[in-house]
Structures are given as structure tokens and as C-alpha cells.
Amino acid sequence: MEILILGAGVIGLTTAYYLTEQGHKVSILDKNPDVGLETSYANGAQLSYSYVAPLAGPGVIGKVPKWLLDPNSPLRFRPSLDPADICWNLRFMKACNASQSDKTTRELLQLSFLSRDLLHQLMDAEKLTMDFQASGKMVLHRSTESFNSAVQLLDFQRQLGCEQFALNTDECIEKEPSLAPLKNQITGGIYTPSEEAADCFKFCQNLKTILLNRGVEFLFNQEVGLLQSNGSSQVSVMLKNRQTLSADHIVVALGCESTALLKPLQIDVPVRPLKGYSLTLPIQNDNQAPHVSITDFERKVVYARIGKRLRIAGMADLVGMNKNIDPSRIKTLINEAKAVFPDAGNYAQAEQWAGLRPATPKGKPIIDSTRYKNLWLNIGQGALGFTLATGSSKLLADKISGKTPSVPDTLFSLSNA
Numbered sequence: 159m160e161i162l163i164l165g166a167g168v169i170g171l172t173t174a175y176y177l178t179e180q181g182h183k184v185s186i187l188d189k190n191p192d193v194g195l196e197t198s199y200a201n202g203a204q205l206s207y208s209y210v211a212p213l214a215g216p217g218v219i220g221k222v223p224k225w226l227l228d229p230n231s232p233l234r235f236r237p238s239l240d241p242a243d244i245c246w247n248l249r250f251m252k253a254c255n256a257s258q259s260d261k262t263t264r265e266l267l268q269l270s271f272l273s274r275d276l277l278h279q280l281m282d283a284e285k286l287t288m289d290f291q292a293s294g295k296m297v298l299h300r301s302t303e304s305f306n307s308a309v310q311l312l313d314f315q316r317q318l319g320c321e322q323f324a325l326n327t328d329e330c331i332e333k334e335p336s337l338a339p340l341k342n343q344i345t346g347g348i349y350t351p352s353e354e355a356a357d358c359f360k361f362c363q364n365l366k367t368i369l370l371n372r373g374v375e376f377l378f379n380q381e382v383g384l385l386q387s388n389g390s391s392q393v394s395v396m397l398k399n400r401q402t403l404s405a406d407h408i409v410v411a412l413g414c415e416s417t418a419l420l421k422p423l424q425i426d427v428p429v430r431p432l433k434g435y436s437l438t439l440p441i442q443n444d445n446q447a448p449h450v451s452i453t454d455f456e457r458k459v460v461y462a463r464i465g466k467r468l469r470i471a472g473m474a475d476l477v478g479m480n481k482n483i484d485p486s487r488i489k490t491l492i493n494e495a496k497a498v499f500p501d502a503g504n505y506a507q508a509e510q511w512a513g514l515r516p517a518t519p520k521g522k523p524i525i526d527s528t529r530y531k532n533l534w535l536n537i538g539q540g541a542l543g544f545t546l547a548t549g550s551s552k553l554l555a556d557k558i559s560g561k562t563p564s565v566p567d568t569l570f571s572l573s574n575a
Contacts, residue, residue, distance in 0.1 A: 161489035161558070162187060162395065162403060164382055164419075165411035166356055167198040169536050171365040172547045173409055175280070176555035177553025178372045185405070186374060187395070189381040194362030197413055197543060202471035204295060204451050204558050205354040205546050207274045208320040210266035213432075213540075214253035230490045232458030234475040239549045242417070246430045249519035254374070262520050267318050268565045269523075270542070273549030274352075284368055288360035289465035295353030295451040296325070296334060298344055304455055305346040312348070324348045336449045336499060339386045355451050355462040355469075358544045382412075385423055386574045391531045393423065408557055409534045413516035414479065416537045416545070425528055427573050429512035429538045431479055434472035435487050437495065438509040439502060447502035454547060459494050468502055472542035472543075474515075483512045525554050525570040534558060538575065 159182050162414070163170045166188035174184045175312065190196065224231065238244065281290065299305035309324045316322070324548050330347040331337050337344065341484045363372045366376070381398045385408075395403040414431040423480055447468050452461040459472035473487050473493065477556045492505050516538040536554045553570070556563045568574065 159183070159406040161185070161409065162405035163409045163411055164194040164395070165413065166190065166362075166378075166545055167196050167411065167413065168194065168362055168547045169550060170409070170411035170417060171362055171369065172534055172551035173411055173554055174369050174374055175307070175365055176552045177558065178369065178374060180555055180559045182559075183379060183541075184369070184374045186369070186404070187377040187380050187382070189379065193366045193376075193379050193548045194359045197513040197515060198362050199440055199513065200509070201358050201513065201544055202436065202460045202541070203355050203357060203464050203469040204276070204453075204545075205277070205356060205541065206295065207235045207270040207487070208315065208350045208353060208540060209295070209297070209324065209453070210263060210270050210545070212253070212259055212262045212266075213517070214250050214519060214521055215259050216254060216255045216256040219251055229486065232473060234289070234473070234477065235476075236477045237515055238478070243430065246428055246519055249428060253422050253520045258520065262522055265320060265522060265569045266542070266546075267320070269549045269553070269570070271319060272552070272564050273546050274290065274392045276548035276552055283366065286361065286364045286373055288356045288364055290354065290356040291463065292352075292354045293450050293463070294349060294351040295453065295560055296330060297453045297455050298330065298340075298350075299346055300343055300456045302345050304521045308454070308455070309346075320350065322348055334362060334448050334452065336448050336502075337452075338447055338471050339500075340399060340498060349450075351450060355360060355464060356544075357464045357546070361544070382419060385419060385533070387423060387530065393530045393533045397422070405532070407532045407534060409536055409554065409558075411536045414514045416535070423528075423530070427524060427535065427537065427572065428518050429516045429524070430476065432517045432540065433473070433475040433477055433480065433512055433514055434471060434541065435473045435483070435491050436469060436513075437471065437488070437491055437505070439468040439495075439505060440507055441466050441468050442502050442503040452498075454494070454498065457494050459491065459498075461495070461499065468499070472507075479514065481512060481514060483510055487512075515540075515543070520547070520575065523550055523570055524572050525550050525557070525567065526572045526574045527557065528572070535572065
């Protein structure tokens, strides 16, 4: 079958990989001049298979007033009268309870563990070079309350297949010596040895080479104008230049841009942009930069070593489709990083970046068919796009090919988003 994928980020590329493995002829369309130039370009770099708990957690709503008043808060909201935004916010608040959070976590872990296995298979088969390292991940806690809450979750996580350990302050520093200057600020940490890190953009570049060798056609610098229905069961793609493209199947993997594109077809997807920021710092003092991936729980900032660089990422701004880099947010991120790893390198030389994470209220991706028999969705992975990419894409490829998916596909249907 001929399949057209809209979007050349990590989700679109991995979808193409598994579809070509199953013998399909694939084309990928993207408005950019190359692959991986949007949200995949400079994300947090952590492959976080065990830490998939959604943003919509039981304690979130009580923190919203504080976040609204604090200009440096890790989450920022812009009030909106858009009915779609209001609906998303209401669905998000409805999901902020322990029962829904636990349910979402259980479902996401099935997909993340599948993704981990598939990525390892892909790496072995294709000999990828993407600054990959399996150094584990440590979630640092500064308050006794948050650390104790994390420890109480260990049994729940272990029941779901996660191998994690609670470390006291000295054990955290023994595991990651570059944290020594923070000794008086760390209460403890949760260490997960199976977590990994890699450069998502380099992964995308690797996949591009593989896909070109498989005969995949890349249609760069082509922007979708609209999806138009041809009768009641098929759609085609009209580009901004008025050219029309058809295929046996069309996969929408355009992240946050998918919502507006699908709306004229009366397909309402609850995907909204969460803007995140990152810095990529050349490491100048090796022993002053972490080797283990670090998540600063209270500050909501992550640190991952990729090759000879340190990726620092954080913030979540609900500010619409604005991709501009907010200098005040970058300043906050730099100040947070300097307070943790001040001598890792010259922060003035760090590459600054902002990208839009496609988030659903419950924190689950949408991997599903639509009422149009040739139109499919692979969207809404949020901050877990890199982590969930291989599992999400294999799941969709199996559905398109009529195969039985490795995890229950109904978990990630549009109706369950």
C-alpha cells in the first residue's frame, strides 16, 4: 500500500520505519527543509521509560494559584476564552486525581516498555549513532515531604515492572559525585538504573538515512493547507500551493498542528501545545557535569549528558502556538542550571531552544483510526515523544496492516484520550 505520513519528527519517522518494515511504500511530507526540526530537535533527551506519570496528578490543582502568581514557576498558564482551550482545561482538571493518574500510568508503562524493547532492537539492527547512553536516571527531592511521597510510590511502581531504589543524600552523591555542592539541599533521590538518554535529533537523522535507503520519498518544504474529504470515507491532502496528494492511507503525525488540521473534518482531538525550553551546553569540566540523567523534582528541570554536551530542559507554558523563545524563561532555566551544575561549562555558549509538546488532558497519546478509512492518527505524546515513539509507531503500523498490536490498541484510542 502507498502511505503518506504528515510530519517528519520522531513520531512520523518511526511510523515510516515500521511501515516500510511491513512492506509498504511510504512518503513523508513536512513543511521544514529537513527532519526533526520541530519538537524533536532539542527536547530533554531523556528516555524515561519508568517515569511516565501524567502531568495531571492529584496535587496539581492546588498548585495552580501559586504558579499563576510566580513568574518563574515551572508551569505557566495564559487565560483563554477559546472554547477548545476551556474544554481542554476542564478535562485536564477532571483527570487530576489519584485514580485516573494511576490508570494512565499503568497504560503508559505498557507502551513505554514496548518502546524500550523496540528501540534496543532498532539500535542493534541499524547500528545507530545518537550519543546514546544507558546511565540511569535520578530524581532528586529537596523536601522531605516530596521524597517520602516518592518512596511510598515505589511498591506501586515495582508492581508495574519498574526497578527503582530510594537513596539518601550521601547515596545520591556517591552515585553522582557532581551533586556534591548540593549536599545541604538534597533530601534524597529515586534512582532507576534502566533509564537512558540520547540525542533525538541525531536519532531522526539516522532514521532519515535508513528510510532513504528503503526508498522512502521525502517531500520537504511542503505545507499542508487542508485535509479534504472525497465522499464519506476517504481524504486527500491539499497543500498550500493547491497541489493535491492522495494515498491508500494518510497518517497525521503533526503534533500540535494536528488539532487545527483535523477540525474541518469534525475530528476533535484534545491536543494542546505545552511549550518547553532547553539549553544545550558544551561540557568544559567533565567531573562537574552529571553522567547520570538528573531530574530536579521541585524545579521541574531535567539534565541529560549527550556525548560531550549537557542538555538542560524544563518549563511547561500553556501559551498557545507561540514558538518564540521567551528570554525570561531562558534566564530562569540558566539560573536553575547554574545553581545545580555551575561549573559544567560556559552557559553563555549554550544553544537556546523552545518547542511545543503536543499534550492531551490525561497525558496519553492518540494512536487510532478515524471515521475516514484511510486517515490515521499518531499524536499527543506530549513530553514523552522520544520515549514513546517506537512503541506508538509500531502499534499504529500494526493497526494499518491489520495485525494484532503488542499492547491493547484501545488504550490509546481517540475516545479514551
